[in-house]
Amino acid sequence: MIDDLYSDRILRLAANMPRLGRLAAPDGSAEKVAKLCGSRIIVDVKLKDGKIDDFAQEVKACALGQAAAGVLGAHVIGATPAEIEMARDAFRAMLREGGPAPSGRFSDLAMLEPVKDYPPRHASTLLAFDATVEACRQAAARLSPRTSPADAA
Secondary structure, three states, rough: HHHHHHHHHHHHHHHOOOOOOOOOOOEEEEEEEEEOOOOOOEEEEEOOOOOEEEEEEEEOOOOOHHHHHHHHHHHHHOOOOHHHHHHHHHHHHHHHHOOOOOOOOHHHHHHHHHHHHOHHHHHHHHHHHHHHHHHHHHHHHHOOOOHHHHHHH
């Protein structure tokens, strides 16, 4: 039922999304767009000691995408890139395959379980996590020590 998609909890989270904006000097950034509806999210991350130390998101999405971004923004600081990727994968499986909701710090994504019955809404609901995974990969690549062939000699 459509009312399950837009529960009061989802609408409250969408209206009070944490960590909005952009970082001045991110280690990694990524933009994702849902082709069907045009929802767009840009994510900036800073990594420190293998964890997300700072995070900002610019979100122009439907209430479902905003709610997912709200859950992410509320719990992202201190998460590892691997944790974000596991949550994203579990979230995707919940929506597309009827799998269990993500556990741990992102367990609030369970509120979006009714979206599984609306496949056209999956892409916009996953945008924030997809962008964060990509931004973390960029940050890790940028911050990883590089050795040249001359260094190996």
